[in-house]
Amino acid sequence: MKPAACAIALSFLCAALSDAGVPCLHQLADGDVIVVTVGEALTKDPTHGNPPVAEIEVTEVLRGDKQVERTKALFAPMPNDIDWDGGDSEKLREEWSKKPMEAPKKGDRLILGGAMGKDGVFVVSPICVYAAGDKQREEVLALIDKQLKARAEFEAMAKKEKEGEEARRQAWRKDVLEGADLDRLVAGSSFIGLGKISSQMLGKPMFITWSIDGILKGKKTHEYTGDAYFATALVSRDQMIETTREERYFVFLNEIPNARGNPERAKRVEGGAGGPDYTLADEKTGILPWSEDLEKQVRERIGKK
Structure with a gap:
């Protein structure tokens, strides 16, 4: 051969x-x-x-x-x-x-x-x-x-692309953190959770399912096995692209009325019977990267309510 x-x-x-x-x-x-x-x-x-x-x-x-x-x-x-x-x-x-x-x-x-x-x-x-x-x-x-030359070119291109993605992601993080009004977010959310991305759904609409490991405000709307809780929320294109599965985030959410068990819910999602249970309390800043300092600030505001 x-x-x-x-x-x-x-x-x-x-x-x-x-x-x-x-x-x-x-x-x-x-x-x-x-x-x-x-x-x-x-x-x-x-x-x-x-x-x-x-x-x-x-x-x-x-x-x-x-x-x-x-x-x-x-x-x-x-x-x-x-x-x-x-x-x-x-x-x-x-x-x-x-x-x-x-x-x-x-x-x-x-x-x-x-x-x-x-x-x-x-x-x-x-x-x-x-x-x-x-x-x-x-x-x-x-x-x-x-x-070997093709591999070197590919690795150089991948490195450049990764650096570009990281720069763009850092710009998004800076933008949402500087633009977040924590007082308004806390007051305007029925549910505030901490967690990582479990799954993402592209299409119309786009939504992310979060594996919630901490609830700062609100209650579970339904029960899963053990301590697991998942919250699915409508998101924007930027939020879909710039969030990662490795990072932990705050999610400031409001439940969609009668989302669970509502037969009309399926009609909001093309091609399937699933869909989001929540909307973001703020379309731009409803998802924020977690940090210990930011968690302290959010908890302080929740305690004042």
């Missing part, structure tokens, strides 16, 4: 290979690539269930640690496509495992892509085995170089 085809095929087969216990490469640059001369066969009558193992002499390491000792290689089979249980699956797997496999011949010179497996055996990806030659060697080296 040509090196470029190997890289493409690996991306599709990686999950199946991993399920079969074969170290899998998304691309050649992810694993070891070696040039070998095949020695004595160590497996008699190899099959899919008992794949061929052979001694190898590594003549060149194109990718990977040159100090690693690689003296044996297991030539893994292509994974089977029996991805269901029951019916005739067990019979088909047994038939597949008994199918003979062609082993490399002693003296073959090969370029192999793979990774070290158990017991110090180099496990060869079944779609990265090709005859060694000057042309193939140059193609492999060029492809590895191309993949």
Whole structure:
């Protein structure tokens, strides 16, 4: 198989290979690539269930640690496509495992892509085995170089994008914290909770479900198992984008009248019977990033009511 085809095929087969216990490469640059001369066969009558193992002499390491000792290689089979249980699956797997496999011949010179497996055996990806030659060697080296450059470009782009997202998020945090009127928020909320995002729903309307771990004002409108409580509120696009699942937030909410058990509730949400139980007490500042100091200020205002 040509090196470029190997890289493409690996991306599709990686999950199946991993399920079969074969170290899998998304691309050649992810694993070891070696040039070998095949020695004595160590497996008699190899099959899919008992794949061929052979001694190898590594003549060149194109990718990977040159100090690693690689003296044996297991030539893994292509994974089977029996991805269901029951019916005739067990019979088909047994038939597949008994199918003979062609082993490399002693003296073959090969370029192999793979990774070290158990017991110090180099496990060869079944779609990265090709005859060694000057042309193939140059193609492999060029492809590895191309993949490494593409990876570096992607990582640089991802870093720049992440920095941009963080700057935008910090600007949103600064804007809502500076614009928040805590007296008005506390007075205008029937429910004030602390928690993290549990799930988000894009569409019309957009809403976020919060896993509430602290209730500062108000009561639960319904019970969940144990101490869990979830509050689902309508939100804006900015609030959907700038909030994260890792952070903890204050949510200042007002319950939608008769939201629970109201047959009209489903009509407010396109395509489903679910939907929000709450609206934000303030469309812009009804969600605020948590801090110990801000919690103290909110509790002080609640205590004055």
